[in-house]
Amino acid sequence: MSKKIGIIGCGTIGKEICRALLSGQVNASLCGVADAMPESLRKATEDFSREFGVTIPVLSTEELIKAADLVVEATSKAAAPAIVEIALAHGRDIILLSAGALLEAYESLSARAAEAGCRIYVPSGALGGLDAVKGAMSGEVYSVTLTTTKPPKGLAGVPYLESKGIDVLALREATEVFAGTAREAVPLFPANINVAAALSMAGVGPDKTLVRIVADPACTRNTHEVRIEGSFGVFTSKCENLPAPFNPRTSTMASFSTIALLRRLTSSLQIGS
Ligand SMILES: NC(=O)c1ccc[n+]([C@@H]2O[C@H](COP(=O)([O-])OP(=O)(O)OC[C@H]3O[C@@H](n4cnc5c(N)ncnc54)[C@H](O)[C@@H]3O)[C@@H](O)[C@H]2O)c1
Structure with missing residues (x-):
């Protein structure tokens, strides 16, 4: 059945x-x-x-x-x-x-x-390459970095950015708005960075997974790039996601x-x- x-x-x-x-x-x-x-x-x-x-x-x-x-x-x-x-x-x-x-x-x-x-x-969600992350964990992993680049409207209204005086909608060029660990990123961007949580849980955990978030007025896609270095070699993936039609924070x-x-x-x- x-x-x-x-x-x-x-x-x-x-x-x-x-x-x-x-x-x-x-x-x-x-x-x-x-x-x-x-x-x-x-x-x-x-x-x-x-x-x-x-x-x-x-x-x-x-x-x-x-x-x-x-x-x-x-x-x-x-x-x-x-x-x-x-x-x-x-x-x-x-x-x-x-x-x-x-x-x-x-x-x-x-x-x-x-x-x-x-x-x-x-689920892997908006991220590519979790199979490689899990494979890498069978050996030694030296670093895992996620770089997320979003159009400003996908980050608008985030209280953390407002508290820092960052008006993402006013940005004229690509700007790094956050750099830290996944443990720090997830509560600060609760609706924007589930992929950091998935990546951490599949790999080296939230304290060793590094996250950069970039707001880029020239970008039209929610882009997630993962780079892992380990005893297997180096793996990179880049997923350029179209935002869902009625929700710019969510990728199709x-x-x-x-x-x-x-x-x-x-x-x-x-x-x-
Ligand atoms: N894992 C990923 O890669 C990934 C990617 C995008 C979004 N997400 C997450 O997935 C979730 C859903 O995203 P979405 O874009 O569909 O959001 P959405 O806002 O479009 O829809 C959420 C729905 O849940 C309902 N809801 C809220 N609280 C509820 C409750 N207590 N009980 C029942 N229904 C409730 C809302 O009324 C709404 O209809 C969010 O947490 C989002 O951050 C994860």
Whole structure:
């Protein structure tokens, strides 16, 4: 029987994943959706009904977790910890888009998931090359650096930048607005830098993963460059992501990579590490 997938957070990413499930891109069924905003959820389910001719059950977060074999969290860094707790309490597998929410507790949550007999998945999201990062970890890793370059509107309104007096929308040239560790970056940029959390957890951890964030008025894509040096050699990757049409902070690749993860989890052929 195909896996039942529940989507919590039916915004930019959640809706794309619903569409992928409803259009048969994944060998799994959509068993329901949950969202904190009933009005936008109603509109989304009406759109799905028109597009695909199906009625999607709207459930509370807990009802949905109980009904699903696997839930996809696509809400926010603030909302995600409570959702993970409910998934663990019911022993349900969860894919976590708000990867930054996991960063301070990923080792203990991983141990609790093992006790509960379930799994926590973090998709590669808007980042390329996590397979190489994981491979590199089998040997010695000397350094991991993430350089994220975004159009200023993808960083507008970040309280940390405002507190530093940086008006990203007024910048006329590419400007480094942050340099530090992933542990420092993730709380300061909660909606912009989930990739730093995913990279840290796949590799050398949040204190040794270095992050640079650049606001560039000439750039139209959310670009993530990873460089790893280790006993295997040197690896670099660069992902130039188009922002999602209605949310400049989110890259289209975040949805695509989650759909790919769902396909992997429901496929009997596994390619890549
Ligand atoms: N891992 C990655 O590479 C990556 C990339 C982009 C975005 N993200 C993260 O994924 C998450 C979703 O991103 P998005 O662009 O779809 O955001 P979005 O703002 O478009 O949608 C979020 C949805 O979640 C709903 N929501 C908020 N709190 C909720 C709660 N407690 N319960 C149920 N629903 C709730 C909102 O009403 C909204 O509909 C964010 O945390 C974002 O930072 C991760």
